[in-house]
Amino acid sequence: MTDTAAPHRHVPDRLQSRATRVFRSWEALLLAVAIAIFVVNSFASPYFLNAWNLSDATFNFTEKAMIAFAMALLIIAGEIDLSVASIIALASTAMGLAVQYGAGTPELVVIGLMVGLLCGAFNAVFVTVLGLPSIVVTIGTMSLFRGISFIILGDDAFRGYPASFSWFGQGYIWWVFTVEMALFALIAVIYGVLLHKTNFGRAVYAIGNNPTGALFSGIRVQRVKFILFLLTGLMSGVAAICLTSRLGSTRPSIATGMELEVVTMVVLGGVNILGGSGSIPGVVIAAFVMGLVTFGLGLLNVPGIVMSIFIGLLLIGVIALPRLWTMVANRRSA
C-alpha cells in the first residue's frame, strides 16, 4: 500500500460489453418466448393478426401491468403487497359511492387515487413503523379492504358513472391505441427510469440485496420502503379507475385474484421473488407474454380454467429451466 513507485493495478470498469450483457439477459430469453408465442398464435387462429383484436387483447394485461411495475420495485426491495386487488375493490367502491352523491369525473379520479394512496400508507405503517412482515400485513389488509367493500355494497352494484368517466377504460388515443395502452407505456417509462436511472432505484436494489448493509451504508431503508408501498397503492388506484371505467360498474368482487396475476407477471419478468434483482423491461415483456397467451387461448375457445393452468406451467417452466440448466451443466463438469 506504500509502494508508491509501482503503478496502480488497473481494474477495468466492465468485462462484458453492453451487447453481451443484453444478449445473455433474462429479458432476451423472455422476448424470444414472446415472439414464439406470437408466431404460434398467428398460425393457430386466423383472427389473431387483426389490429382491433390485438388492441382488445391488451386489456388482458394493461391494468395488471400498471400495478406490476410498482410491485416489481417492492419485490426487488424484499417486500410484497398482496392487497392490491382489494385496494382496487375499495377504491372502486369509494368512487361508486361518490357517484351516488353526484361526483363528477375529476372528483372520481381524485378519490380513486387518494384511496389507493391511503391503503398503501396503511400497509406501509405496519411494515415500516411496526416492523411486521409485509406478506402477513398485506394478507390481512387483503381481507380488510375487500371486506369494507362488501359491507358497503352487499349484493348490490354501483352504476351510473358519468359518460366522460368511460374515457379511461374505453377511450382511444389514436386508431387502435387505447388510453390504457398509453397509460401503460407512460407508467412503464416512469418506473423504468425510477428503478434504473435514479439514486432511489439504486437504494431499492441495495435494500433488496442486504437491508442491514443498506442501513449501515446510510440508506434510509424504512423511508424507501414506505414510498414503495405508497406507489403500489397509488398504482392500484390508477388501475381501479381504469377497470371501473371499463366495466362501468362496481361490485365488491371486482378484480378478485388479481394480486396473484400481478405477482406472476413480476416474477415471470425476471424479478427475484426473494428481492435484489429484476428489471422493468422484463416486466413489460412478461406483460405481453401473459396477454398474448391469454388472448391466443381465448381465440381457440380454451376455457378460463385451462388458461390458468397454462399460465401456471409457463411461470414454473420459465423459472425452473435456468436452474435445471445450471444443474445439468454442473453435473457434467463434476
Added chain:
Amino acid sequence: MSERAPPAIAPVVSMDAITKTFPGVRALDQVRLDLYPGQVTALVGENGAGKSTTVKILTGIYHPDGGTIRIDDAPVTFAGPNDASAAGITAIHQETVLFDELSVAENIFIGHAPRTRLGLIDRAAMHRDAAALLAEIGAPFGTHTPLRDLGIANKHLVAIARALSVDARVVIMDEPTAALSHKEIEELYELVETLKSQGKAILFISHKFDEIFRIADRFTVFRDGAFVADGMIADITEDALVSMMVGRSVNQIFPARSALVGEDVLQVVGYDHPTEFADIGFTLRRGEILGFYGLVGAGRSEFMQSLFGITKPSKGVCKINGRISVIRSPADAVAAGIVYVPEDRGKQGAIIGLPIFQNITLPSLGRTSRSGFLKLAEEFRLAREYAERLDLRAASLDQDVGNLSGGNQQKVVIAKWLATQPQVIILDEPTKGIDIGSKAAVHDFMAELAAQGLSVIMVSSEIPEVIGMSDRVIVMRDGRIAAELSGDALTPETLVRHAAGITAAPELQEA
C-alpha cells in the same frame, strides 16, 4: 510453572499434544489439558487463544489433527457429539442449546427419555426423574413449565439438569456468567459446589478473574493456540496469571507513526443506553488513532453503533468540530462525517449482490448524480479512484462484491466510506479473520489515514494491535469506561487488568 503439578488424583480426561489446523491458521498447537474429578479447572486465555476450539474438540464437534484424548487413561476418539456425550462429557454454552416450545422435563430428557415397555415415552417417569434432578440443584420451577417462560439463569439450570440426567462426568461451562445478574451468579457458584461434591470434573471458561479465583481449583493457560502453563490456583497470583496470558512477545511490526495530533474533532458526552453502556464520554482529535479495548460484551460495538445512529442512546451529546450533531440514523451520521466499518463484514458491511462500484458509491450517490439521476461515468470515476488507492484486487469494477476475498471486501467497505470524505472513521475489529499480509496492509493504511488528518477510532480485541496502533486507548468494562491509557501506562498488563476488572492498584477502584 510449566512443570505439571504432581496430581494427587488421576485426571478423568487428559488431552495431550492436541493440534488443530484450519486453512491458514493453526488454532491449537500441541496443547494439553487435564480435568480432575471433583475439581474446577479454569481455562484462561485471550481471544483467539484456542479455548473454543478446545471445547469443540472435547465435545466431539471438531476432530483434532493430532494428539490424544484419554478418559480414565484409555485413549478415545470421538466421531461426533454423540460419542462425547456417551463418554460423559457435556457442555453448557453461553447460549444454551435448548428448545423453547418444549417443557422443562422434555428439554432435560430429549434424546434419552425413559421408555415404557411399548417403546413410548414414559411421561410419568420422565417428570418424576426431572423433578428429582431439579430438586437436587434447587431449581425454583416445575417440570411442566414451558422453557420459553424461563429467564436465562433458569435456562442454565435446565441445561445443568440435562447434564446431570445423562450422568455426565465432565461438565464444560463456557462463560456461564456472561448474561447473569449478581444474585444469579452466586446461585451458579453454589451449583458448581454441588457438582464438585458429586465428583464431576468441571472445565470453567471465563474472562473474569474474580470468578476464577473464587471457584476454580486449578488453571490452565493458553496463548495463541499454545499451552503456556497449568497448576493450582492456590499457588498463583492474579499478576502472574495475567502475564502468562498476555506473554511478553509483542513481536508484530507496526508502522512507525509520528503523532501529529491536532484540534478536537469529536466530543462525546454522557452517552447512555438502558442495557448496553453508560456514561461514555471522550474527545477525539484530528489525526489521532484512538483504540477501544475490552472483553467481548463490554459494550464497545454497541456504543459505536449508537454513535453511528443504528441504536438510539437514551441520552448523550455528540459534538463535531464543536457543533452539536443530532444523529438519529446512519444517514445522519454520514452527513455529520462519522462513518463505521462494521465487524460483521458480510452482513453489515458489503452489499453482496451489488457490483463493486455500486457498493463504493452507495453513500456518495448525492455527489455522483444530478438531481437524483445517476451518472454512471461519475460513479466509475469515483469508484476507480478509491479502488486504486486501496489497491483492490478485482477482475472488474462491475463484478459482484460477493466474489471477492474477505480482505478485498473489507477494502471495498473502507473505500465506500473514504469516498464520503469523512471526519471520523470507526473501524470495528478491522483485521479480524484476515491473513497476516492483509493485516499489515490495513495497519499501514490506518496510519496513512491518520497522517492525512482523519480521526480514527479502532475497536480491537487484539492486544498487540491495540498497543501497536493507538495513540491512546480507552478500556471498556461492563458498558463503562474503565480506564484511559497512553504512553508508558499502555501495557498489555494494564489493558488486561482494566478490562477484566482486577482491582489491585488503589486508583482503579472506581464504580
